[in-house]
Amino acid sequence: METLLQIQNISKVFGNFQAVNNVSFKLKKGETFGLVGESGSGKTTIANMIIGIHAPADGKIKFQNQSLWERGKYNRKEHGKMQIVFQDPQSSLDPRMTVRKIITEPLFILPSSIKKYKSKEENLVNLMKRVGLQEEHLDRNPHEFSGGQRQRIAIARALITDPEFILLDEPTSALDVSVQAQVLNLLKDLQQEKGLTYLFISHNMSVIRYMCNRVGVLYKGNIVEIGTTKDIFESPKHPYTKKLLSSIPGMQKN
Numbered sequence: 001m002e003t004l005l006q007i008q009n010i011s012k013v014f015g016n017f018q019a020v021n022n023v024s025f026k027l028k029k030g031e032t033f034g035l036v037g038e039s040g041s042g043k044t045t046i047a048n049m050i051i052g053i054h055a056p057a058d059g060k061i062k063f064q065n066q067s068l069w070e071r072g073k074y075n076r077k078e079h080g081k082m083q084i085v086f087q088d089p090q091s092s093l094d095p096r097m098t099v100r101k102i103i104t105e106p107l108f109i110l111p112s113s114i115k116k117y118k119s120k121e122e123n124l125v126n127l128m129k130r131v132g133l134q135e136e137h138l139d140r141n142p143h144e145f146s147g148g149q150r151q152r153i154a155i156a157r158a159l160i161t162d163p164e165f166i167l168l169d170e171p172t173s174a175l176d177v178s179v180q181a182q183v184l185n186l187l188k189d190l191q192q193e194k195g196l197t198y199l200f201i202s203h204n205m206s207v208i209r210y211m212c213n214r215v216g217v218l219y220k221g222n223i224v225e226i227g228t229t230k231d232i233f234e235s236p237k238h239p240y241t242k243k244l245l246s247s248i249p250g251m252q253k254n
């Protein structure tokens with residue numbers, strides 16, 4: 001299968017702290033790759049290097065075979081094809097903006113003809129319905145919504161540019177368990193419909209198992225194990241992976 005995103009030996013140092021150390025993995029088109037590890041293991045730092053917030057100290061990140069970083073500068077040319085959904089919809093959605101503005105904001109990086117077409121009322125209404133919201137929600141502000149609805153708004157915003165790839169950074173960790181399942185199922189259905197590729201970042205092994213085809217286990221900035229979800233959960237090799245698994249309620253200890 002075609003490789004969409006390739007992470008090659010990336011590292012990141014803050015002061016003299018090595019947050020990410022020589023990390024490599026690949027995302028194949030249409031799959032969900034999970035990145036799991038406890039708080040502080042470097043998950044968000046890797047996400048930030050992919051989306052252009054931090055330059056890697058070393059290594060390469062290639063999207064559709066194009067380098068995203070060249071000599072410390074981020075290449076935003078293909079940025080509409082990559083989107084992100086963050087953990088906390090409370091702080092990632094601007095409270096002063098209407099839902100309409102929030103959702104259409106990513107279009108500004110696209111050519112005006114596409115922007116004009118995509119922001120047509122009919123398209124917006126269809127997109128709202130697809131993520132489980134309603135037309136009348138378009139002119140409200142984020143604080144008028146529940147956590148689950150806010151995350152649906154963030155998903156609509158991610159979908160507006162017709163991306164190939166969505167980086168999901170703990171997308172349901174701030175939600176109640178029942179709402180969490182609904183949002184995860186929505187993400188799964190959207191992936192099927194649109195052939196999306198996901199990088200799914202989480203510290204929650206159960207969610208990773210439910211969502212991912214393959215998993216990379218991150219420990220203190222290092223990938224200690226990569227495998228199919230089945231291999232990671234049924235025959236983990238690294239002691240740290242075993243430790244993560246033993247912390248899941250109801251999981252057999254290895």
Ligand SMILES: Nc1ncnc2c1ncn2[C@@H]1O[C@H](COP(=O)(O)OP(=O)(O)OP(=O)(O)O)[C@@H](O)[C@H]1O
Pocket residue numbers: 014019037038039040041042043044045046203
């Ligand atoms: N801008 C920064 N300056 C200094 N240290 C940082 C910075 N960003 C992250 N770190 C450190 O790098 C390490 C990795 O952080 P990171 O946020 O990537 O971890 P994480 O696995 O995403 O954790 P969490 O799940 O808590 O978000 C942490 O020890 C953190 O304190």
